[in-house]
Amino acid sequence: MAFTLPELTYDTAALEPHIDAQTMGLHHGKHHQTYITNLNNALSEHTQLHGLSLQELMKKVGELPENIRTAVRNNGGGHVNHSMFWTIMGPNGGGDATGEVGAAIARDFGTFEDFKKKFNEAGTKQFGSGWVFVTADQAGKLEIVARPNQDTPLMEGKSVLMGNDVWEHAYYLKYQNRRADYLNAWWNVVNWDAVNARFAAIKTGEFI
Numbered sequence: 001m002a003f004t005l006p007e008l009t010y011d012t013a014a015l016e017p018h019i020d021a022q023t024m025g026l027h028h029g030k031h032h033q034t035y036i037t038n039l040n041n042a043l044s045e046h047t048q049l050h051g052l053s054l055q056e057l058m059k060k061v062g063e064l065p066e067n068i069r070t071a072v073r074n075n076g077g078g079h080v081n082h083s084m085f086w087t088i089m090g091p092n093g094g095g096d097a098t099g100e101v102g103a104a105i106a107r108d109f110g111t112f113e114d115f116k117k118k119f120n121e122a123g124t125k126q127f128g129s130g131w132v133f134v135t136a137d138q139a140g141k142l143e144i145v146a147r148p149n150q151d152t153p154l155m156e157g158k159s160v161l162m163g164n165d166v167w168e169h170a171y172y173l174k175y176q177n178r179r180a181d182y183l184n185a186w187w188n189v190v191n192w193d194a195v196n197a198r199f200a201a202i203k204t205g206e207f208i
Helices: 021-043 054-059 066-087 099-109 112-125 179-189 192-203
Strands: 130-136 142-148 159-165
Touching (some): 099 112, 099 192, 112 130, 130 192
Antiparallel strands (some): 130 159
């Protein structure tokens, strides 16, 4: 079964003024769709892989046939990363982390402001295109990691709790070269209820 573009659960203008509607429309409808199209094309003749979920595919990327490995790494990574990205944002978001995620942040990073500072620094220092993620294990231990391009911690067997896209296409129309400003503004659209739902799923052993 071919992979398809997940629908947004909010309007492309819903994250204004922090993420502009034009960027959202292009990012979701064009960039993300291109990753999906390229991924489906790469897998089209490899029917033995068609039963794998997206997460399973990325966990096994190092075992894939060599002629499609790079295409799946780049485009499958783009699909799984963006699919996570849309779900952890929403209108009326922001504020301090809540629930079990808030408690885990306090335990592993100190204050929420300390956590945000470390996350933003990792995103700012990521050279070129990439992502900054928070991973979580089944014990609930959190870690901030940055990865280049569309690489995902799933390829290392780690579950992604949340993450921010620091490719220029995610912010350049509004923020130009001011990646740090974008990273700071992004916290205003984080949906902590959605992040807590991911955390609960990860702790039950589900890779999401």
